[in-house]
Amino acid sequence: MKQLLILSGKGGTGKTTIASAFIKLSDAKAYADCDVDAPNLHLIMGWKAEPKKTDYYGLPIAEIDLDLCIECDQCRESCRFDAINAEPNYKVDPFACEGCGVCEYVCPVEAITLKPAVAGELMLYFDQEKAFSTAQLKMGSGTSGLLVTEVKKQLKSAADDSELAIIDGSPGIGCPVIASLSGVDMVLIVAEPSISGISDMERIINTAAKFGTKTAVCINKYDTNIENTEKIEQFCKRQDLPFIGRIPFDSNAVKAINNGQTIVDIDCKSGTAVKEIYRKAMNFLFEKGGS
Amino acid sequence: MRIAVLSGKGGTGKTLVSVNLAAAAKTSTYIDCDVEEPNGHLFLKPEGVQEEEISVKIPKVNNDLCNGCRKCVDFCKFNALTYIKNKLIVFDDVCHSCGGCILVCPENALTEKERVIGKVQKGVSGEVEVWTGIMNTGEAMGIPIIKKLLVKKQTEANRQTFIDCPPGSACIVMESIKDADYCILVAEPTLFGVHNLNMVYELVKLFDKPFGVVLNKCLEEENPAEIFCLERNIKILGRIPFDHDLGTLNSNAEIAANKNEKYRELFSSLLDTVTKEVQHETITNS
Numbered sequence: 001m002k003q004l005l006i007l008s009g010k011g012g013t014g015k016t017t018i019a020s021a022f023i024k025l026s027d028a029k030a031y032a033d034c035d036v037d038a039p040n041l042h043l044i045m046g047w048k049a050e051p052k053k054t055d056y057y058g059l060p061i062a063e064i065d066l067d068l069c070i071e072c073d074q075c076r077e078s079c080r081f082d083a084i085n086a087e088p089n090y091k092v093d094p095f096a097c098e099g100c101g102v103c104e105y106v107c108p109v110e111a112i113t114l115k116p117a118v119a120g121e122l123m124l125y126f127d128q129e130k131a132f133s134t135a136q137l138k139m140g141s142g143t144s145g146l147l148v149t150e151v152k153k154q155l156k157s158a159a160d161d162s163e164l165a166i167i168d169g170s171p172g173i174g175c176p177v178i179a180s181l182s183g184v185d186m187v188l189i190v191a192e193p194s195i196s197g198i199s200d201m202e203r204i205i206n207t208a209a210k211f212g213t214k215t216a217v218c219i220n221k222y223d224t225n226i227e228n229t230e231k232i233e234q235f236c237k238r239q240d241l242p243f244i245g246r247i248p249f250d251s252n253a254v255k256a257i258n259n260g261q262t263i264v265d266i267d268c269k270s271g272t273a274v275k276e277i278y279r280k281a282m283n284f285l286f287e288k289g290g291s
Numbered sequence: 292m293r294i295a296v297l298s299g300k301g302g303t304g305k306t307l308v309s310v311n312l313a314a315a316a317k318t319s320t321y322i323d324c325d326v327e328e329p330n331g332h333l334f335l336k337p338e339g340v341q342e343e344e345i346s347v348k349i350p351k352v353n354n355d356l357c358n359g360c361r362k363c364v365d366f367c368k369f370n371a372l373t374y375i376k377n378k379l380i381v382f383d384d385v386c387h388s389c390g391g392c393i394l395v396c397p398e399n400a401l402t403e404k405e406r407v408i409g410k411v412q413k414g415v416s417g418e419v420e421v422w423t424g425i426m427n428t429g430e431a432m433g434i435p436i437i438k439k440l441l442v443k444k445q446t447e448a449n450r451q452t453f454i455d456c457p458p459g460s461a462c463i464v465m466e467s468i469k470d471a472d473y474c475i476l477v478a479e480p481t482l483f484g485v486h487n488l489n490m491v492y493e494l495v496k497l498f499d500k501p502f503g504v505v506l507n508k509c510l511e512e513e514n515p516a517e518i519f520c521l522e523r524n525i526k527i528l529g530r531i532p533f534d535h536d537l538g539t540l541n542s543n544a545e546i547a548a549n550k551n552e553k554y555r556e557l558f559s560s561l562l563d564t565v566t567k568e569v570q571h572e573t574i575t576n577s
Contacts, residue, residue, distance in 0.1 A: 008301075009328050010301060010302060010328055010330075011300060011301005011302040011303075011328075011458040012300060012301040012302010012303060012458075012479075013301075013302060016483065037458075037459035037460060037461045038299050038300055038301075038458065038459050038460065038486075038487045038490060040300075040482075040483040040486055040487070043482055043483065043486060044482070059368055060368075078390070078394070080388055080389050080390055081389070095462070095465055098387055098389065099368055100368055100369070100387060100389030100391050101366065101368055101389075101391060102389050102390060102391045102394060105366070105391065105394060105395065106394065137460075137461055139460050139465075139490070139493055139494050139497055140460065140461065140462060140464075140465040140494065140497065140498075141461060141462060142434075142461065142462035144459075144461050144462075145431060170459070171301040171302075171327075171328070171458050171459075172325075172327035172328055172457065172458070172459075173327045173328065173426070173428055174327045174426065174430070174431055174432060174433055174463070175431035175432055176461075177327075178429075178431050192302070192542075193542060194541065194542035194543070194544070195330075195333050195542065195543060195544035196306065196328075196330035196333055196542075196544060197542075199328070199330060199333060200328040200330065203327075203328060203428050206428040206429070207428045207429055210428065210429040224538055224539070224542060225539065225542040225543065228542060228543070254481055257481060257482055257483065258481060258482045258515065260482065
């Protein structure tokens, strides 16, 4: 299975818009949304049936049995995450607890145990032809990277024989992005022609490079700032990164999305541009002996 | 007064709102907690920047003392240690710095060393104090940087402080809003925008934070984010129009409120509304 991951660094540049167009154009049999923190792809993929849902257990969370607790304070002193409050009673803050188990270890009276905790929900949409793996992390939870790994595992087990998988990524460069990068064959970066967008693009390109993933770049809403668009293209040239196209700003794109459609479901200029980018991305993904 | 600006979805205008409010407030503090992709400094262009490296503690092995008992390997919930070929190996980047391995080692073969994961910068832009957290690329977890950013500022309660948050609603956002007195949710009028607004709405409710919404990129057409707010009786703090000139200023990392009278008025009036809301909250809750 060849995996194409769509990333951007900066949020809101159009990852999901482009991923959904690619899924339609390729008639992809396997796709996933790895933005477990704020998933949106399911909103426009038109699945009518309910997905198969599975609870996702992150790391366990410590719990203190007050009947046994002797208030020795050792757990609070040992916790590196400030997750234990002493007032009014000894209690673990479930949002701060990372499940390391140090408190359980230091407690002299075995008042602390680690309890499994649901940290999100995995969802799998599937029929005879297609599989779509996605998830929603529980509010404030800290294990998004692990959940991303589960989303990808779920996709693999549901559609391993598929030739192509398209994966919508999350913004940023941290744990969910790093987890999504593992094992993919290519990253497409969706850049935005703003000073912020350029800075964020450079940081995500550096991150992808650390994992040795081959990377191509395209620009969304390129005509909102031509000068910055040119800066991005020059940057790609200097870095020897394939630049595979520009998508114009298109108010029809917002309309399509708000109607639950992709930009290639309607006739619009952003849809036309993304078709060309799709063609180039597929060539780059499937080319032999690529970097 | 600490005001956190968040959105769920990326690219809705958190930084636009934060830097312009900070500029409109004149004497204020701006803190960029989006340590993975910090952008506020590109707008505020702080001068006299001082830098401090941020590091976390990770275990260091003395293989002469290690007897291969693997107690640390078994203890580590993050699988950051392994014992192969008579040698204990630490995977630095998966370590959560809990210190457990050092506690369980019976031979004192483990000590701690510092590992740099990023930095905090402090500078000044006019009367705005600018704090920026920057995580090194390739690192997974920026929370220790956010902790450092926010602890430092706790002393200055009398200054208006704007906390520019990362996107999403995971641990990193929670950490950023933990000590905020008020939250501004920035929403855009799209299907995705509303879906993600709902997430941060749930988040601020969960943490019992007073909040209001700024509607960004407003068009003439029906605004699904506005409908969302009206249906739930959520305070709408202000509306920022979808506007070509504002878009250009913003994409060139200019502070609109400093460049154009129209935007100065827009953000000053937004600041007034926010300030009144925060004062109202402080009175009703004290």
